[in-house]
Amino acid sequence: MVVAEKSRHITRALEELEMMSGDEATRMVYEYRLKMIRDENARMDDAVERGLEKGRMQGLTQGIEEFYALIKKGYAPEEAKKKLQTAYYNGG
Numbered sequence: 346m347v348v349a350e351k352s353r354h355i356t357r358a359l360e361e362l363e364m365m366s367g368d369e370a371t372r373m374v375y376e377y378r379l380k381m382i383r384d385e386n387a388r389m390d391d392a393v394e395r396g397l398e399k400g401r402m403q404g405l406t407q408g409i410e411e412f413y414a415l416i417k418k419g420y421a422p423e424e425a426k427k428k429l430q431t432a433y434y435n436g437g
Contacts, residue, residue, distance in 0.1 A: 408433075 367375070408429065415425035 411429055412425050415428060416422065420428065
C-alpha cells in the first residue's frame with residue numbers, strides 16, 4: 346500500500362472515529378447514512394449479478410440456436426461445434 350493510500354485510509358478511519366464518538370444524534374445520522382450506502386451497494390451488486398446472469402442465458406440460447414441451425418444445414422454435430430467455436434474464439 347502506497348503512502349498516499351495509507352494516508353487516505355487513516356484519514357477516513359479518523360473521520361469515522363470522530364463521527365462515532367460524537368453525540369447521539371450525530372451518531373444516528375452517521376449510522377443511517379452508512380446503512381443507506383450499504384443498501385445501495387447491495388442493490389447495485391444484485392443488479393450487476395442479474396445482468397450477468399441474463400447475458401449468460403442469452404449467450405447460451407443464441408449458441409444453441411446457432412448450433413441447431415448448422416445441424417439443419419447438414420453439418421454433423423462435431424463440425425457444427427468446431428465451426429461455432431472457431432467463430433466465437435476468432436471474434437465473429
